[in-house]
Structures are given as structure tokens and as C-alpha cells.
Amino acid sequence: MKLICEVLEEVQLITEEKEDGKKDFYIEGVFMQADLKNRNGRIYPMPVMEKEVNRYVKEYVDTKRAFGELGHPEGPQINLDRISHMITELKRDGSNIVGRAKILETPMGNIAKNIIQGGGALGVSSRGMGSLKDKNGIMEVQDDFTLATAADIVADPSAPGAFVNGIMEGVEFWYDVDGRLKKEQVAYQAKASIEDLAKHKKLNEEKLLQVFETYINRLKSQL
Numbered sequence: 001m002k003l004i005c006e007v008l009e010e011v012q013l014i015t016e017e018k019e020d021g022k023k024d025f026y027i028e029g030v031f032m033q034a035d036l037k038n039r040n041g042r043i044y045p046m047p048v049m050e051k052e053v054n055r056y057v058k059e060y061v062d063t064k065r066a067f068g069e070l071g072h073p074e075g076p077q078i079n080l081d082r083i084s085h086m087i088t089e090l091k092r093d094g095s096n097i098v099g100r101a102k103i104l105e106t107p108m109g110n111i112a113k114n115i116i117q118g119g120g121a122l123g124v125s126s127r128g129m130g131s132l133k134d135k136n137g138i139m140e141v142q143d144d145f146t147l148a149t150a151a152d153i154v155a156d157p158s159a160p161g162a163f164v165n166g167i168m169e170g171v172e173f174w175y176d177v178d179g180r181l182k183k184e185q186v187a188y189q190a191k192a193s194i195e196d197l198a199k200h201k202k203l204n205e206e207k208l209l210q211v212f213e214t215y216i217n218r219l220k221s222q223l
Contacts, residue, residue, distance in 0.1 A: 031099040070108040084108035124151040
């Protein structure tokens with residue numbers, strides 16, 4: 001399964017003043033789109049999109065666990081130290097999935113607020129997992145599509161698709177039988193082991209062979 005990210009610029013920044021004079025900041029607008037080829041050359045069939053949005057709303061939005069991050073995370077997991085907002089609404093409107101998110105009082109949320117107050121423009125980027133199938137030159141997202149978040153906040157919504165494709169979609173992921181996400185970290189672990197051995201001047205043929213054997217065994221255990 002590939003990490004799939006789509007960036008949209010059609011969001012509005014809304015400020016609501018509370019009774020105590022303090023302000024709440026929100027973003028709302030089109031978070032995702034279906035049945036339309038996007039600039040990354042992908043298309044999300046509405047049945048696939050709607051099924052996953054309904055699940056995401058039930059399991060995350062309705063339970064107040066639908067968080068997003070500031071910036072472009074490198075994987076599908078939600079990093080608690082980078083949470084900037086909570087998605088409070090998500091629904092279908094024609095071929096669009098429109099949403100609303102409250103910016104939180106977190107370090108990353110405060111950065112987003114300062115950008116808004118300074119007049120900066122922000123966009124949103126959905127982040128999910130799924131398989132792709134080539135249909136006449138268009139990559140169609142398959143029925144195994146799963147949302148990690150409906151919206152991360154990005155300061156560079158006009159970044160070319162090559163940035164998303166090259167940086168964020170280069171690692172494959174999969175799920176185990178219980179539906180829990182498992183990242184392909186085996187290669188990273190082997191690399192870290194080699195770097196640690198080299199750092200302590202313990203790298204030799206025997207140690208390299210041990211790292212390789214561990215690498216193979218870990219790969220087998222994931223199958």
C-alpha cells in the first residue's frame with residue numbers, strides 16, 4: 001500500500017470571537033475530491049471515497065480524535081507532538097468532501113494561528129493509504145483506501161505533485177490481519193545498525209553478515 005497525499009487550496013480561514021473576547025480559528029472548505037482526475041494524476045471513485053469518509057467520521061470525527069498536523073509528515077501515523085488542529089466536520093457535497101477544523105492551542109496550532117493572523121495563506125493536504133491501479137494512464141485509488149487524516153495544514157499548497165510523490169510516497173506500508181498499521185522499517189533498522197557499528201569502529205565482515213541475517217529474518221517475520 002502506498003502513502004497517498006493530495007493538496008487542495010480551496011479552504012477558508014475563519015475567526016470566531018468567544019464571549020471572553022478570545023478568538024477561535026478554523027479552516028473550512030474542500031478537503032478532498034472524488035470522480036475527478038487531480039493534478040497528481042489520480043482519481044478517487046466516489047464509492048471508495050464515501051465509504052472511507054463515513055468510516056473516518058464515525059471512528060474519528062464523532063469521537064473527537066480526528067487530528068491533523070502542520071506540514072508534510074513522512075508517514076501515515078499521527079504524530080502527537082505535531083498536531084495543530086482537530087477536524088470537527090466532514091461531509092459529502094457533490095463530488096467534494098467538505099470539512100471544518102478547529103486550530104488547537106498546541107505548539108503547532110499556535111504557529112498556524114500566527115500565520116493566519118499575519119495574513120499568510122494556508123492549504124490542506126489529505127493523507128491516506130491505498131493501492132493504485134493504472135486505468136488508461138490514470139491511477140485509480142482502490143477499495144482498500146484508508147484515511148490517516150482528512151487534512152494536514154500546509155503552508156505551501158502550491159507545491160508541485162513531484163514533491164509529494166518523491167518525498168512522501170516513497171515508502172510502502174501494509175496492515176496486519178488485525179488492521180493495525182505496520183511500516184516497513186526493516187531497512188531503516190539495518191541501516192541504523194550499520195551506522196552505529198561504524199560510529200564505534202566495530203564494522204567488519206562478521207558484523208555485516210549478522211546485520212544482513214537479522215534483516216532477512218525480520219523481513220520473513222513480516223510476511
